[in-house]
Amino acid sequence: MAKETRSKEQVKATSYWQDISRQFRKNKLALVGLVLLLTIIILCAGAPLFTSYDPVTDMELMDMLLPPGTQGHILGTDDCGRDVWSRLLYGGRTSMLTGLVVALLASAVGILVGCVSGYFGGLIDNLLMRVTDIMMSFPFLVIAIALMAVLGSSQKNVIIALAIVSWPQFARLTRSQVLFVKEQEYVEAAQVAGFGSCRIIFCHILPNCMGPLVIQTTLSVGGAILSAASLNFLGLGGDATLPDWGVMLNQGRSYMQNYPYLTTIPGIAISLTVLAVNWIGDGIRDAFDPKLRA
Amino acid sequence: MRTYIIKRLLQAIPTLLVISFLIFSLLYITPGDPVLIMLGTSDNQTMTEEEYQAAKHDMGLDRPMLARYGEFLTGALRGDLGKSYITDEDVFDTIVSKMPATLILTLAAILIALMISIPLGILAAIRHNSIWDTLATFLATIGTSLPKFWFGLVLIIFFSQNLHWLPSQGIAYPLEDGWLAFFRHLILPAASLSLGLAATQTRMIRSSMLDVLGQDYVRFARSKGLKERAVIIGHAMKNAMIPVVTVIGSEFGSLLGGAVVTETIFSWPGIGRLAMNSINKRDYPMIQGNTLVMCAIFLTINLLVDIVCAWLNPKIRLDKQ
Numbered sequence: 001m002a003k004e005t006r007s008k009e010q011v012k013a014t015s016y017w018q019d020i021s022r023q024f025r026k027n028k029l030a031l032v033g034l035v036l037l038l039t040i041i042i043l044c045a046g047a048p049l050f051t052s053y054d055p056v057t058d059m060e061l062m063d064m065l066l067p068p069g070t071q072g073h074i075l076g077t078d079d080c081g082r083d084v085w086s087r088l089l090y091g092g093r094t095s096m097l098t099g100l101v102v103a104l105l106a107s108a109v110g111i112l113v114g115c116v117s118g119y120f121g122g123l124i125d126n127l128l129m130r131v132t133d134i135m136m137s138f139p140f141l142v143i144a145i146a147l148m149a150v151l152g153s154s155q156k157n158v159i160i161a162l163a164i165v166s167w168p169q170f171a172r173l174t175r176s177q178v179l180f181v182k183e184q185e186y187v188e189a190a191q192v193a194g195f196g197s198c199r200i201i202f203c204h205i206l207p208n209c210m211g212p213l214v215i216q217t218t219l220s221v222g223g224a225i226l227s228a229a230s231l232n233f234l235g236l237g238g239d240a241t242l243p244d245w246g247v248m249l250n251q252g253r254s255y256m257q258n259y260p261y262l263t264t265i266p267g268i269a270i271s272l273t274v275l276a277v278n279w280i281g282d283g284i285r286d287a288f289d290p291k292l293r294a
Numbered sequence: 295m296r297t298y299i300i301k302r303l304l305q306a307i308p309t310l311l312v313i314s315f316l317i318f319s320l321l322y323i324t325p326g327d328p329v330l331i332m333l334g335t336s337d338n339q340t341m342t343e344e345e346y347q348a349a350k351h352d353m354g355l356d357r358p359m360l361a362r363y364g365e366f367l368t369g370a371l372r373g374d375l376g377k378s379y380i381t382d383e384d385v386f387d388t389i390v391s392k393m394p395a396t397l398i399l400t401l402a403a404i405l406i407a408l409m410i411s412i413p414l415g416i417l418a419a420i421r422h423n424s425i426w427d428t429l430a431t432f433l434a435t436i437g438t439s440l441p442k443f444w445f446g447l448v449l450i451i452f453f454s455q456n457l458h459w460l461p462s463q464g465i466a467y468p469l470e471d472g473w474l475a476f477f478r479h480l481i482l483p484a485a486s487l488s489l490g491l492a493a494t495q496t497r498m499i500r501s502s503m504l505d506v507l508g509q510d511y512v513r514f515a516r517s518k519g520l521k522e523r524a525v526i527i528g529h530a531m532k533n534a535m536i537p538v539v540t541v542i543g544s545e546f547g548s549l550l551g552g553a554v555v556t557e558t559i560f561s562w563p564g565i566g567r568l569a570m571n572s573i574n575k576r577d578y579p580m581i582q583g584n585t586l587v588m589c590a591i592f593l594t595i596n597l598l599v600d601i602v603c604a605w606l607n608p609k610i611r612l613d614k615q
């Protein structure tokens with residue numbers, strides 16, 4: 001009898017990450033988001049497979065401003081006669097890559113600051129947290145816009161400006177996690193064993209703080225795509241030839257009266273992508289939350 | 295309470311100092327010579343060495359940076375933010391003249407956001423796990439995912455260009471143009487700016503209402519035989535609103551940033567559009583002044599929000615003393 005129960009338990013036993021992945025798969029909206037995002041990524045990453053036009057150089061002024069549904073141009077053409085579908089696919093590469101790089105850069109810096117601050121405490125902690133507080137009391141986009149004004153317009157600078165303004169929230173979050181984890185016995189054990197601070201932080205503490213950090217990173221990808229689109233829309237980002245959803249919106253704005261599809265199409269693309277990312281982020285958050293488990 | 299206010303005021307000082315220093319040094323971390331940047335690059339081709347030095351001296355750039363920062367700071371405290379390179383107008387006066395338009399826009403956006411989010415959030419909470427709850431959460435996620443400026447453009451396409459109901463550009467003042475014209479001009483930009491705040495507030499009110507509805511005093515009010523309406527409005531809502539006030543404070547920053555984009559789209563003559571115009575013209579004193587004022591507004595609002603929260607909730611002010 002006892003043997004039987006044990007074998008049942010063994011069958012049921014799942015690891016932490018398996019649990020989370022099972023919870024995630026139960027969430028329908030998150031799955032829809034995942035499928036949607038994967039479709040968008042496949043379309044954009046494999047752009048040459050789905051369109052024969054070059055997004056920048058294939059200009060045909062005879063064919064400019066053709067409406068969507070025209071033969072050969074499924075979403076029409078823009079004011080320079082470039083294929084909108086092709087610019088949309090290649091533009092997705094820029095927009096999504098920007099969002100991803102901003103989120104990764106900001107989380108890397110924030111996690112480093114948060115770890116150091118939380119683990120060492122004392123004066124370093126005080127100093128770093130003051131800086132973080134001050135950074136967090138800036139109005140986000142206002143500072144990004146001011147930074148863009150001095151750094152100059154380029155897609156690289158959009159990434160730098162957005163990463164500079166978004167790392168503090170990661171630092172805060174990491175610090176609070178580290179403060180909790182470092183009191184655990186296994187960390188004490190590692191300290192007693194004489195491991196270096198670096199090894200303790202990155203091998204023992206950080207892996208146990210990953211849950212909330214993964215959620216925060218996912219959600220901030222969506223935010224970064226939106227902010228980058230705003231900067232590009234204002235004309236502060238990459239140059240006008242660059243295929244990017246924000247740049248496309250900026251160009252479409254001049255033709256809003258007669259050719260509204262130049263505005264609506266890239267906007268829908270941004271919204272769908274960010275929506276998919278947010279659904280996935282919400283799904284991950286719910287999957288990590290033990291209170292929501294049935 | 296007084297100690298708490300004084301403490302919060304003292305905490306705001308280093309923040310303001312750092313912000314002002316960063317904004318002051320923005321010009322000097324730019325790649326390139328600040329003198330040439332200020333003069334505009336075309337001028338350097340015809341400039342001799344003496345003229346360059348004279349220009350440098352005129353701008354005070356030959357003195358140490360800290361001394362210049364000190365002057366910038368004392369000037370800023372007196373309301374002197376320098377003169378525009380382009381129009382030669384006083385930066386502070388220009389900003390002050392554009393301020394009412396931005397304040398009207400952001401306040402209207404907050405009002406619209408609250409008018410949407412309070413009923414929607416409360417409905418989602420009292421009908422927890424119903425179709426209303428799902429719908430409200432769904433709408434809120436869509437609201438956070440749409441680019442605000444694009445939402446504004448779609449509003450223009452729909453309401454101005456197709457239906458011809460509302461104007462898409464400019465501002466009207468109630469006293470000169472009448473209240474009707476004022477509201478007709480205000481509604482589209484304010485609605486577009488309110489989108490993100492309405493979405494975050496709906497989520498916030500929903501979760502904070504759910505928290506409060508599970509508390510003992512709500513159960514007590516119900517068991518006393520109070521009508522559900524009285525329980526929600528009289529007992530639950532008051533306490534559920536504390537986090538809502540905090541969110542308005544922290545979201546005010548994103549409203550100011552959003553105002554830059556919204557004002558550009560709708561040609562709304564506020565400080566956001568001023569910021570964009572000065573960036574396009576590389577008018578550095580105007581950019582610096584504008585950013586500084588926006589940060590100061592944001593800090594002040596958050597200070598007020600903290601004080602209001604401490605006043606609403608004694609736990610906060612006692613904790614931090």
